[in-house]
Amino acid sequence: MSLIEVRDLTKTFPYKNSTVTILRGINLSIEEGETLCVVGESGCGKTTFGKILAGLHSCSGGSYRYDGQEVNTFTKKQSVSFRRNMQLIHQNPYESLNPSSMVFDMISAPLKHHRKIRNFSELYRETAALLEMVGLTPVEDFIDKYPTYLSGGQRQRVSIARVLSMNPKSIVVDEATSMIDTSMRISLLDTLKRIQRELKVSYLYITHDLALGRYFAWEHRLAVMYLGQIVELGPTPKLIGDPLHPYTKAILSAGDIEGRESYDLKGVDIPSFHALPPGCSLSPRCPQMIEGVCTVTEPVLSDIGDGRWVSCHLYREE
Ligand SMILES: Nc1ncnc2c1ncn2[C@@H]1O[C@H](COP(=O)(O)OP(=O)(O)O)[C@@H](O)[C@H]1O
Ligand code: SF4
């Protein structure tokens, strides 16, 4: 049993007098201690998906099971435990921390609440241990600071420490490095990787930056999202070394990854969620589109062996 199992998941929002469907049948799972990176262009539905996994949105259709249990059938007690076990790290470390709280208060409050630690010296010790774990050392330089005095990268580390104070099994990391200095990004990702090795936590890592996704999930798996669907999923080195789906080939070609053959989509606009083309959503832009097939029938994400999944008629079984 996987920690996270998502089957045919959809999300529809109200739009004017009608609705718009953003997530269109997502299928994937995440194991304990695993990273799954979801990469895709801005606006394709990554944050919506992350919020559903984190329990901030409900899904409109399909199934989301956490630890074997359907999330929308949780009892109150199960819901409380889910909210502790499943955490989210936001994109913006300037908005996610309360400017009038000291670092110690931000981390010790959940320790008091969730781990029932009451004794001050124990609270201090646990808070200091979490600051050390996220690389905010020497601890004395950070524990009594307010967020204003911290850089974006340091704030994001405080956010991580706060999330870890709840002892979660899984964390949604949504573009967590996009608002911090480029020079600090890799070191923050390395910290998250080390935390995973030490605590066996699972990550859903969301990014529009394929190079960061490749780095963060190299030992794990990558899923490529296009217009609210997963078009390809597999072990990261295989997907990067031998991309199968035309959209994956195109983003790799555009992503400046060394030794990559050039592969361009046709120069037409990305369709809107409000006017999706019939058949495959990539068909107006796809250089390998099969007339009469791709424009008529929607491909489905299919297991093609070797841990790889692809949603494209070029790989369908005859
Ligand atoms: N609450 C909402 N109501 C209506 N539309 C939404 C809502 N949240 C997101 N969307 C739409 O869903 C699409 C995907 O958004 P999002 O999940 O934020 O994408 P990403 O994180 O990949 O940039 C966008 O077109 C966005 O406008
Ligand atoms: S199904 Fe057809 S249009 Fe879609 S990606 Fe594959 S070849 Fe291109």
Ligand SMILES: [Mg+2]
């Ligand atoms: Mg987003």
